[in-house]
Amino acid sequence: MKGLRMRAIFQIAVNTFKETIRNNVLYIVLFFVVALIVLSVFVADWSVFARIQVMQDFGLATMSLAGLLLAVFIGVGMLGREVSQKTLYQVITKPISRAQFVCGKYAGLLTTLLLTYAAMSTMFLCTLVYLGGTIKLSLLCAVLLIWAEMSVVISASIFFSTLTSPMLASFFSLAFYVAGHLNDLLSIKLVAARGSLYPRLLTAIYYVLPNLEHFNVRDNIVYGIVLPPAYYVLALVYGILYSALFLALSCVLFDAKDL
Amino acid sequence: MKPPRKILAFAVSFAAIGALIFAAQNSLTSIRSTHRAPPSMAFVPQSDKIKPYLLGFHTAYADYLWIRTTLYFGSEYLSGGQYTWLVRMVDLVTRLNPDFYPAYEFAGLMIPDVCNDPDAARVILERGVSSSVANKWKLWFYLGMIYYRYYDNKKDAAACLARAVTQPDAPGFRLAGVAAAMFRKAGAPEEGLEFLSFVYATSENPEVKRYVQGKLQAFTKAQ
Incomplete structure (x- = not known):
């Protein structure tokens, strides 16, 4: 029974993967990322830093933004399109639960993103080696953390797309990304907060919203400040937990949705 | 009435995930605070x-x-x-x-x-x-202070302070006194005297005129 459930999720994931790799948005974003990584050679020349450091920073930032664009524009449209084009009915009339459908979609999109990141990383590392840089483990870990961050963003965009229209879900997903990166500021604000309710409210927001800055280790790579391996493991666990939380909420909401 | 088992299981799972997130968040923040990189200059x-x-x-x-x-x-x-x-x-x-x-x-x-x-x-x-x-007099003043303090060049310092006096919104009478004293220290009292006379002649502010006149008298007496 359990094997059958996993098989259904796998089949939906495979279909989603096939569907997303046919999406033109993916190739447009990939083209711009490759162009930006190649252009970063010139940007690196302008900086006060050694060009390798700038190249690393620029490359990782580009990959992060590309992941965000893909997560939002492909992730949000996925569920909405299934509903609006009525293709969803062909799936849920079969012995497949809605939760399996959501999990399958998530897994498919995550696989597409993994493949995209593999392609972007290859391009990025080749450019780096061409410029005389070396491939360090910390650099690969940074890419892995970006992918983990995007897995959280995708789960959040699926959650928003079960709640509202694709347009609003895209907007909320982008806002979620921005708020997640600004969450670090809340910890600073908490120190200065006064009163009985305000600091508690800030603390609640700080713990409810994921702190996406935990996945950002670009500055550490640029300055060569080595983070302990435990940090990378914890950050991955943190990403998995948030993804699980959003996915579980999406399953509950999608299950209760009147289609 | 007992809540259905499914809802209870969900509630427990959410609470468990929440607790784990809380622990992971605190651990990550503490590791990052000890390995913090300066803002990127890349x-x-x-x-x-x-x-x-x-x-x-x-x-x-x-x-x-x-x-x-x-x-x-x-x-x-x-x-x-x-x-x-x-x-x-x-x-x-x-x-x-x-x-x-x-x-x-x-x-x-x-x-x-x-x-x-x-x-x-x-x-x-x-x-x-x-x-x-705007406030250019302050920049001339800082420049003068740099010449005075770091280069021990009192003459250039005095010249900068003299330029500061002539700028709009400058606290003329105080700066004029400092500049004249600086000229004297630099071994060029005649330039200090000339500068004070210039400020006295060109200033339209009666308060500045009165202050500079006092400085001029003290300067002549010292010579």
Whole structure:
């Protein structure tokens, strides 16, 4: 029974993967990322830093933004399109639960993103080696953390797309990304907060919203400040937990949705 | 009535995930606080050669760089750092936006001591006094102080203070006294006398005239 459930999720994931790799948005974003990584050679020349450091920073930032664009524009449209084009009915009339459908979609999109990141990383590392840089483990870990961050963003965009229209879900997903990166500021604000309710409210927001800055280790790579391996493991666990939380909420909401 | 088992299982799972997230969040924050990198300087350009590529947004970029500069200064101050990039950043801000007064003031007050680089501060301030910023008298004053304190060049210091007096909004009568005293210390009392006479003749403010007249009498008596 359990094997059958996993098989259904796998089949939906495979279909989603096939569907997303046919999406033109993916190739447009990939083209711009490759162009930006190649252009970063010139940007690196302008900086006060050694060009390798700038190249690393620029490359990782580009990959992060590309992941965000893909997560939002492909992730949000996925569920909405299934509903609006009525293709969803062909799936849920079969012995497949809605939760399996959501999990399958998530897994498919995550696989597409993994493949995209593999392609972007290859391009990025080749450019780096061409410029005389070396491939360090910390650099690969940074890419892995970006992918983990995007897995959280995708789960959040699926959650928003079960709640509202694709347009609003895209907007909320982008806002979620921005708020997640600004969450670090809340910890600073908490120190200065006064009163009985305000600091508690800030603390609640700080713990409810994921702190996406935990996945950002670009500055550490640029300055060569080595983070302990435990940090990378914890950050991955943190990403998995948030993804699980959003996915579980999406399953509950999608299950209760009147289609 | 008992809640259904499914809801109970969900509630327990959410609570467990929440607790784990709380623990992971705190651990990650604590590790990051001990391995904190300074704000990235990777996108600080090497020179103002990028100005044409900024498509007219060079003043906006200067504002952004200025924010980065203050963040960098703060992080270096807290970590007891060497302020390696500070001079270059302030220099760039003033090159991209030559009318950016706070950067000049920062250069005059902080760079000589903090970065131990009075030469850089002098160059930036010289750019400032030839720009069209307001409060220019302060920049001439800082420049004078740099000549006096770091180069032991009282004559140039006095000349800078004399220039400060002639700027709009300058506290003329106080500065005039300091400048004249500086000329005397530099071994050029006649230039100090000439300067005081000039201020007395050109000033329209009766209070300044009265103050400078007193200084002139004291100056002549001392000679």
